[in-house]
Amino acid sequence: MSHDLVVSARFGIANSHTLIVAQAHGAYTQLSTLLAQPPQSLVQTVIDSGLRGKGGGGAPTGAKWQLLEGQAKPRYLVVNADESEPGTFKDRHIIEHDPHLLIEGILLSCHALEAKAAYIYMRGEYRFWHDRLQSALDEAYGAGILGAHSCDITLHRGAGAYICGEKSALLESLEGYRGQPRLKPHRPEPEWLWGRATIVNNVETIASIPYILYKGAQAYRAMGTKESAGTLLFGLSGHVNRPGVYELPFGMPLLEVIETYGGGIRDGRALKAVIPGGASTPVLTAEQAKNATLSYEGMKLAGSALGTGGMIIMDESTSMVDALDNLLAFYRHESCGQCTPCREGTHWASSIVHDIARRQPRSDALPTLKNIARTINGQTICVFGPAVADVINGFLRNFPQEFA
Ligand SMILES: Cc1cc2nc3c(=O)[nH]c(=O)nc-3n(C[C@H](O)[C@H](O)[C@H](O)COP(=O)(O)O)c2cc1C
CATH class of the missing domain: 3.40.50.11540 (NADH-ubiquinone oxidoreductase 51kDa subunit)
Known part of the structure; x- marks a missing residue:
């Protein structure tokens, strides 16, 4: 283009x-x-x-x-x-x-x-x-x-x-x-x-x-779409052949960008999931990614958000439990601690998902996780908390079998 x-x-x-x-x-x-x-x-x-x-x-x-x-x-x-x-x-x-x-x-x-x-x-x-x-x-x-x-x-x-x-x-x-x-x-x-x-x-x-x-x-x-004018430096990382930063106009199909610029999924494997705009945007399944376009409105329609345009691509070999475990360790560490629901919630959510990843979950792990996400959402000063809730909900909603 x-x-x-x-x-x-x-x-x-x-x-x-x-x-x-x-x-x-x-x-x-x-x-x-x-x-x-x-x-x-x-x-x-x-x-x-x-x-x-x-x-x-x-x-x-x-x-x-x-x-x-x-x-x-x-x-x-x-x-x-x-x-x-x-x-x-x-x-x-x-x-x-x-x-x-x-x-x-x-x-x-x-x-x-x-x-x-x-x-x-x-x-x-x-x-x-x-x-x-x-x-x-x-x-x-x-x-x-x-x-x-x-x-x-x-x-x-x-x-x-x-x-x-x-x-x-x-x-x-x-x-x-x-x-x-x-x-x-x-x-x-x-x-x-x-x-x-x-x-x-x-x-x-x-x-x-x-x-x-x-x-x-x-x-x-003249570039991009009506609601998302111009271009963005899109980042491609994870399981693609050519990770990197590419300046592209808004509105391109997500899969086309992965193929054309990212060189496709490594080792000819199948796509499993995409976090489209930096860690704090909800994860998409390969099915949701199919018709998604890279614009503010396109990503909203697909069920996520454009965020920073930093896409994390995951192939079929990825454990979504491990992926969430990894993300929550980050949020637990980075919560500034000012708001109790975020400080305590990120701690507990991270521990619970870590236990699932170790195959030693508590019996009420999934309802408790959902409850934590609900408790953080809307109860904090900044959007760090709601973003973590969205991340947790996105993984549980889109990959329920893996967590079950
Ligand atoms: C937890 C958190 C981390 C953020 N980190 C960054 C960042 O590293 N760089 C950035 O430009 N905006 C970041 N933002 C967004 C900023 O609060 C702010 O919206 C942005 O800098 C405004 O610039 P813009 O309107 O040009 O996007 C972050 C927001 C949150 C809630």
């Missing part, structure tokens, strides 16, 4: 991460022209493009940016580079191969938001990507692209907690507190960093901004 590359156009060019190579291939060429335009016109283009956040939730970016209208200054932009969702490994490709695209996206976004400072919050373990991005920032400061007349960008390392990818826990952590989610407001409002109105966006979301502002909203809208 032919389509423009929004965030990966410079991937594969030798030394694409350096300023000189990025500039030779188009980086920053229209920056000064765009920075001379009124901020509201940039926001309008982003609204018109239909861009949706690529951190997992798919919230319309333009509408979110409008939440800053009328808010006092200073305002902040925070870029979420925590990328800790199992199965998701796209943002680090942008940082590795084209950090200047992200920097340019931040400069343009800060202009649109009338923000003078941006913070990039990066998962602590990503030392290589941290150093790569910091070098690019240093180059941009050295060349005067960043500095006196633009916004300032600060790169901050987290300490490796999955929950710090949740936007309000991220902001708590950035402020120096324990990374735990904040209570959610009843009506839409911006996030708040040091009491100032703030927008939090994913790396890929912000890296999409230069394309949209350079080429126009219609060029972006």
Whole structure:
């Protein structure tokens, strides 16, 4: 399928991460022209493009940016580079191969938001990507692209907690507190960093901004579907012949992507299951995957969610009990502990599934698991808990024989 590359156009060019190579291939060429335009016109283009956040939730970016209208200054932009969702490994490709695209996206976004400072919050373990991005920032400061007349960008390392990818826990952590989610407001409002109105966006979301502002909203809208405009960096991992990250327009059939880009299932085996959008999206059976398309609406229709587009492919040799056991060990470890149903529920669910995997289940294992999922759902501050409940329910609903 032919389509423009929004965030990966410079991937594969030798030394694409350096300023000189990025500039030779188009980086920053229209920056000064765009920075001379009124901020509201940039926001309008982003609204018109239909861009949706690529951190997992798919919230319309333009509408979110409008939440800053009328808010006092200073305002902040925070870029979420925590990328800790199992199965998701796209943002680090942008940082590795084209950090200047992200920097340019931040400069343009800060202009649109009338923000003078941006913070990039990066998962602590990503030392290589941290150093790569910091070098690019240093180059941009050295060349005067960043500095006196633009916004300032600060790169901050987290300490490796999955929950710090949740936007309000991220902001708590950035402020120096324990990374735990904040209570959610009843009506839409911006996030708040040091009491100032703030927008939090994913790396890929912000890296999409230069394309949209350079080429126009219609060029972006021309790709993908009506409800899911543009492209996404889809990740393929697990039992495929060619795991990796592929930028594709929304709306492609899931199985076609596995065949064409993933090179099919390893060793000629049959597909058993797909977790379509990072570990926290409900698992699909091979049957459900058959007619599924890779868009927000397509994945909903199939009974799951698009999430981050990080697909975990499982072949017929996979034990679904072991797979859930593995996932729950992660959630048990990563629950921040603030809400009792999540802290206790992930612990108990993980123990119960682990016992099933060891063939020593308690007699009421399955009803208890379902009860735990019900108890977590809707009883927590953030969506970590409900996501775990969905994960448990998805496995039990779709592979009941294996658990029985
Ligand atoms: C437990 C949890 C972990 C998350 N981790 C990330 C992450 O690593 N990166 C990310 O961009 N968004 C993550 N999110 C989503 C963020 O809260 C937020 O919605 C996102 O950064 C907004 O950016 P976007 O609108 O550009 O997608 C996570 C959410 C939850 C509940």
